[in-house]
Amino acid sequence: MAELQHRSFSLGRIAALTGNTFTELVRLKVFYFLLIFALLLIGNSLFMARLSFQQEFQVLKDVSLGAMSIFTSLLAIVATAQLLPRDLEDRTIYTILAKPVPRYEYLIGKLAGVLLLLGLSILAMSALFLALLFVREQMLMSETLRETAGLRPEQVQAAIRSLEESAFNANLLPGIVIIYLKAALLAALTLFISTFASSNIFTIVVMVFIYFIGHLQATAREYWLQEHGGGWLAKTFLALVALAFPDLQLFNLVDDIVAGTAIPPGLFAQTAVLGCVYTSVYLFFAWVSFHGKAL
Amino acid sequence: MIRGVIIGALLLLFGGLRLPIESSLTEQHRSAYFHQARLGLDLREQIGQLGFLAALSGFRSLVADVVFIQAHVAWERTEWGRVLLLFRQATTLQPRSVLFWDMAAWHMAWNASVAALHDEALPNDLVRRKAQREYIDLGKDFLERGIKNNPDRPQLYESLARLYKEKLQNHAAAATCYARAAALPGAAEYDNRFAAYELSFAPGHEREAYEALRRLYDLGEHERLPTLLTRLKFLEEKLGIPLYERIPDKEK
Amino acid sequence: MTEPAVTVQNLTKVFPIPFRRTKLVAVRGLNLEVAPGQVYGLLGPNGSGKSTTLKIILGLVTASAGTTKIFGRDSREVGSREAVGFLPENPYFYKYLTGAETLRFYGKLCGLRGKKLQARTDELLALVSLEEASDRRLGGYSKGMLQRIGLAQALIQEPKLVVLDEPTAGVDPAGSREIRDLILDLKRRGITVLLSSHLLAQVQEICDRVGILANGVLVREGRVEDLLAIENQTELILENATPEVLGQISALLDQTKTRLVEQRRPQTTLEGLFLEATKTSPAPRDS
Structure with missing residues (x-):
């Protein structure tokens, strides 16, 4: 056994760690609590507005996507925050790292487990959401056809087109991908924080703080770069916010997508790449903090 | 300790590296009409701390929907002042929703204005007409601001054209709005036709209108709708178009 | 090596x-x-x-x-x-x-x-x-x-x-x-x-x-x-030793000026005793 050359990177080991982390997280009560809450919200969005169909679809989309966003973000933070403390407390981390497992593989496996869970959750929520959208569209479609019976074909066409436009919109899919990437970023950042945090509560509190500041980062950055005057103290503060916090506002695209704004493929790709870069860099930071840590 | 310093330095370095990228990406998002909302402190006072926080942290659209539904309820109770205030909030929160601007303008220019005209609480007709006119202007203002936020979409131009036509009887302005709408992607196919119709009602634009209608007529059978024919004939008479240039008389 | x-x-x-x-x-x-x-x-x-x-x-x-x-x-x-x-x-x-x-x-x-x-x-x-x-x-x-x-x-x-x-x-x-x-x-x-x-x-x-x-x-x-091991000491354990034998041994010790440090009956360890007891009546374990 020992004669075998040790491989410094093994997908097999990472897969084992990922699978185990996933199993661990699926057993979390908070996962079901959040998932059921999100699914209920998406299901209920159907009955929230009794207005025009445009408004109905807008509310349905806003509520569903809002539920997906809050669910994935919260789950990313809460689930990731307890991974390391729990392994340390139960000493399982000793048995894992006493095997020929490099610490970066351990971290990658943990993060990948969270990302797998988030991915499957968002797929489930998207499926429900799109199914609702489709069913509601079909219902309204037959209603519209009944109401417009006898009108000229081009008017019927216009009515149907307007209905289709306000229901499903292909731009929603890149929007959902961006929601997922935002959650991935948050998970990687949480993992990083948890490598030096004293408890998972500390990590969660810090992350909630980062979540809010991160949404204001762009504003701070603009004030800092625009030479608005102000004392050096204010400048330093703004610079710190801009440099140390992620720009989460860049990952909030669904709001405007629901309102009908189209996202050009190039822009979507750039935003998605930025999300992946953030996730990888925070994972790297987690490793820098963790690789020499005394356990 | 040393590791903490290294991590801090790396964090700032990463911040420095992504700074230009994020600035440019934010710019690109904005030019693709994302992140248009400007959420000021006055809005925070209106929608409350919690709503403001939610709006800032990724739930802007959702807060806007809630405000919109409140506006709808206020409309059902015909509380016009409240309808105006809530629509201002909703459109500030989500300036990319054409629906919000359109509904806001419709409630002001069509519903509130008519209600004002029949408002027994107002002392006399003069005041009522003044109030009516003010509501119409408020509607127009919503549409104009909506267009500023959505110059890439035809719907609000169409609504503004309708407002000019029906509420202000300004057919020339209505024609301009229809023509602008027609030039945008996703415009209704009748926009060009309506632009020409409106022009035909605008005094002083007869020649222009005639040419526009004639161009449409020449496009083929599908454009030769009854209204178009009527308006074209009316202008042919009015402008004294030579008989051989006139369109054939089907009925006669 | x-x-x-x-x-x-x-x-x-x-x-x-x-x-x-x-x-x-x-x-x-x-x-x-x-x-x-x-x-x-x-x-x-x-x-x-x-x-x-x-x-x-x-x-x-x-x-x-x-x-x-x-x-x-x-x-x-x-x-x-x-x-x-x-x-x-x-x-x-x-x-x-x-x-x-x-x-x-x-x-x-x-x-x-x-x-x-x-x-x-x-x-x-x-x-x-x-x-x-x-x-x-x-x-x-x-x-x-x-x-x-x-x-x-x-x-x-x-x-x-x-x-x-x-x-x-x-x-x-x-x-x-x-x-x-x-x-x-x-x-x-x-x-x-x-x-x-x-x-x-x-x-x-x-x-x-x-x-x-x-x-x-x-x-x-x-x-x-x-x-x-305590190098300058030796332990003897005898079975069925009569008082005479013990007397002779102690006389021999006196003669050679060897000091008797301790004389006792050997005991099993407490742990051994516990093991003995649990072996005879197997206690429910690991459940």
């Missing part, structure tokens, strides 16, 4: 205490060597630096100074852990996994796959007598069972060295006897064992060699018999 299983040279570990200017020295200039095939016991009271030393050998903690090696490979290399299995003190493992799943998980971490992994899992479950509990979640395991599944986990990749941190702590005497038997079994199969304990009596019969740590310093080191 054979490569030592474990080499520790000039090992020092200092833990800085946050927000204070003082530091905690856990291990100070430690040197030791474990020969292959040996059972080596690292003894000492709680807080003497035993666990820290083991963790440094396993690469879980980095040394402040000095080096540790496993079969000649530096502990800081991840590859050095190919050859070692570790059982931490009071291990928990993942409660939601069954015994078999736990072994499969650790097997995968060691690069085992498919049939080989399955065969190894079955073999180890048999070795630690947990075949019947293999499909039960670890959440329902007793302390002794956890210790045994922990040992099986440590052995999954057939390591040449097994490191056990307080393997008998918190386990009842019967369970601890089983673990000692398992250790002796490992020794028979040529596996080197390095264990730590604060209970000298429990390890004296299985260790070939022991080192005694106190406050991070190795105070005694050597073969167990050598350490326990």
Whole structure:
């Protein structure tokens, strides 16, 4: 056994760690609590507005996507925050790292487990959401056809087109991908924080703080770069916010997508790449903090 | 300790590296009409701390929907002042929703204005007409601001054209709005036709209108709708178009 | 010359205490060597630096100074852990996994796959007598069972060295006897064992060699018999000795000016007594 050359990177080991982390997280009560809450919200969005169909679809989309966003973000933070403390407390981390497992593989496996869970959750929520959208569209479609019976074909066409436009919109899919990437970023950042945090509560509190500041980062950055005057103290503060916090506002695209704004493929790709870069860099930071840590 | 310093330095370095990228990406998002909302402190006072926080942290659209539904309820109770205030909030929160601007303008220019005209609480007709006119202007203002936020979409131009036509009887302005709408992607196919119709009602634009209608007529059978024919004939008479240039008389 | 299983040279570990200017020295200039095939016991009271030393050998903690090696490979290399299995003190493992799943998980971490992994899992479950509990979640395991599944986990990749941190702590005497038997079994199969304990009596019969740590310093080191033997004393145990024989012996002692230090009836140890009692009426265990 020992004669075998040790491989410094093994997908097999990472897969084992990922699978185990996933199993661990699926057993979390908070996962079901959040998932059921999100699914209920998406299901209920159907009955929230009794207005025009445009408004109905807008509310349905806003509520569903809002539920997906809050669910994935919260789950990313809460689930990731307890991974390391729990392994340390139960000493399982000793048995894992006493095997020929490099610490970066351990971290990658943990993060990948969270990302797998988030991915499957968002797929489930998207499926429900799109199914609702489709069913509601079909219902309204037959209603519209009944109401417009006898009108000229081009008017019927216009009515149907307007209905289709306000229901499903292909731009929603890149929007959902961006929601997922935002959650991935948050998970990687949480993992990083948890490598030096004293408890998972500390990590969660810090992350909630980062979540809010991160949404204001762009504003701070603009004030800092625009030479608005102000004392050096204010400048330093703004610079710190801009440099140390992620720009989460860049990952909030669904709001405007629901309102009908189209996202050009190039822009979507750039935003998605930025999300992946953030996730990888925070994972790297987690490793820098963790690789020499005394356990 | 040393590791903490290294991590801090790396964090700032990463911040420095992504700074230009994020600035440019934010710019690109904005030019693709994302992140248009400007959420000021006055809005925070209106929608409350919690709503403001939610709006800032990724739930802007959702807060806007809630405000919109409140506006709808206020409309059902015909509380016009409240309808105006809530629509201002909703459109500030989500300036990319054409629906919000359109509904806001419709409630002001069509519903509130008519209600004002029949408002027994107002002392006399003069005041009522003044109030009516003010509501119409408020509607127009919503549409104009909506267009500023959505110059890439035809719907609000169409609504503004309708407002000019029906509420202000300004057919020339209505024609301009229809023509602008027609030039945008996703415009209704009748926009060009309506632009020409409106022009035909605008005094002083007869020649222009005639040419526009004639161009449409020449496009083929599908454009030769009854209204178009009527308006074209009316202008042919009015402008004294030579008989051989006139369109054939089907009925006669 | 054979490569030592474990080499520790000039090992020092200092833990800085946050927000204070003082530091905690856990291990100070430690040197030791474990020969292959040996059972080596690292003894000492709680807080003497035993666990820290083991963790440094396993690469879980980095040394402040000095080096540790496993079969000649530096502990800081991840590859050095190919050859070692570790059982931490009071291990928990993942409660939601069954015994078999736990072994499969650790097997995968060691690069085992498919049939080989399955065969190894079955073999180890048999070795630690947990075949019947293999499909039960670890959440329902007793302390002794956890210790045994922990040992099986440590052995999954057939390591040449097994490191056990307080393997008998918190386990009842019967369970601890089983673990000692398992250790002796490992020794028979040529596996080197390095264990730590604060209970000298429990390890004296299985260790070939022991080192005694106190406050991070190795105070005694050597073969167990050598350490326990008091060189200028001899113990005689007689059976059916008549008073006459005893009288003659004491006369002889007087004659030769030999001092009798102690005369007593031999006793079994308390532990032995307990074992004897539990063997006759098998108590319900591990459930």
